Amino acid sequence: MVEARSAVAQAREWHGIQKAQERLPIAEARKQLIDLVKAHQTLVLVGETGSGKSTQLPQFLHRAGLAEGKSIAVTQPRRVAAIAVARRVAQEMGVQLGAEVGYAVRFDDRSSAATRIKYLTDGMLVREALIDPTLSRYKIVVLDEAHERTLPTEILFGLMKQIQAQRKGGMKLIIMSATLDAAKFAHFFDGAKVIYLQGRQFSVDTMYVPEPVDSYLDAVLRTVLQIHVDEPEGDILAFLTGQEEIETLQRLIPERLPQLEGAESLGKLLVVPIYAALQPEQQAKVFEPTPAGMRKVILATNIAETSITVPGVRYVVDAGFVKARSYNARLQSDSLQVVPISKAQARQRSGRAGREAAGKAFRLYTEAAFLGLQAASAPEIQRVSLASLVLQLKQLGVADMTAFPFMDAPPKAALLRALELLLALGALDADGALSKPLGAQLVRLPLEPAFGKLLLSGGAMSCSEEALSVVSMTSTDPVFLNTRNKQEAATEMRKQFLSPLGDHITLLNVLTAYMKVPSGFPKNERGRWCGERLLNARSMRKALEILEKAVIESKNDLLLGVQVPLKSCENDMDPLQRAILSGLFMHAAILLPDNTYKVIASGQIVSIHPSSVLSGRKPRCIVFDEILRTTRNYARNVTVMEPSWLPEVVPAFFRKMESSGSL
């Protein structure tokens, strides 16, 4: 079979960077790559999908002895990718996983002292750096998928720059990226050499709509049906923004299909949804082979952009939007909005049609609209809370955040907010240094600092078991399922766990009940238990995994490696509520006459989210996880508190608020 490569289709997208014919297949470039790594401290490798850069290059370097007895670290933004690539490389090299080739991701470490090629999530490598700031066991660090600009990779960029200066040529860095940003990476690392590798991607014909569409949902519906009528066999992947849209089309497509002209002679359509919060058994359906004589339509969120590759897809329908969360430091709130995708995302989506054969992509926006999209979405560092990042940089010895070599400086307001929060939590001293023991403990915990403080206070207040359950449950996707047709049943089911004290304690009740269900026989009893109660089984498993990991580490009365004895407050929830307040006091709020709440720290006006068990109950004083701005400011995950606890639980914060007249 002759492969129709993407060179022609993508030529325009490569314009200005490098001509297509100058890209090399990785096997042919092997000798050249080894020489280049020898000659340069930093290399930027631009590789198309399927270029083999993640699997083959580390093997070349290892065999050529370039690690000089040390190890090669290869980071990935996602744990499944780290595990999958490590497996493949171990297999290709014919070695046992965990020996010469291994991986390390959260909850799963398959590496040893003998490991020479180690695949890790980027967050894991940051964790290693917190203990060993010069990453002394590695000679080569490979940052894969660098164009995704995740927060941990951002730390690693600056850190590697510092390490390279310290280790004077003793540390090699290879940045792997999609086309975008290659020049920027090269510039940041003082003129690093840029190389282009050829991939194995089939051509994708990209179509635009001639005029903007009124409703992209309707346009997706019509396009899917049109493809089914006009195009030869091959599955369809449609990108939408969320669960609600997916459920709508799941209903509409089978409704409309029989109304088409000549519908009798058409094959059947199998409509399959895929999004992160979907139950695992449902998710598995996208990977099942399409039955003969049928065509599969996959309705997906951006989970199918990078995290999941669906086989059999020949047609992509791209609505052009994504639901994105963004942090506003000034308002100290997150917002969740449907926004246009970036050019990079549009290309990524279209590319999903050309994994196995030539395909077609239907973009439901005009070409002019595409050209007007921003090149890539803003790096994470520009749009999230920076509390964890600041804490980690302090641990890495960065006293002044503005002196750290960021590739793109984070917003000043976000840095200030992070410093304020860490000071208020007591994680930093008045002079801005990591405090002892609290700051040092918080860095070790794999939690947002506020939730770490909640957990540590739980230890101090003799309710660490309950506090641990609360942070485990808030660290997962929502556990209460909410599909449109089962809403009333879900509300009814939730009643058995409901606590008048609020959502955190309700979540605690859910986890406590879940843990009493036998995990062994009968098979999948816990999954069935969740199904009957309309709870998300995946979220529950994850919460329990976090909790159990902490409990295992709590042998010798250590909780997650910090000095916290495991204790239960039994049925007295008072200490737990105080522990919650001690972590989340920046989100303590007081009832106003119009039934909204005023956040004490910021003066923000919020309403209790209607999904909260406290919605409509009007407690005088509340404390909650976060402010989410959709149609208005909503407080999510809310617990009742007493104003009189403030001076006792968070005295420094209380005095500051009192003197500023906020109380």
Add this chain to the structure above:
DNA sequence: GAGCACTGC
């Protein structure tokens, strides 16, 4: 009385 995209330690 609204509706949570996606990752990770």
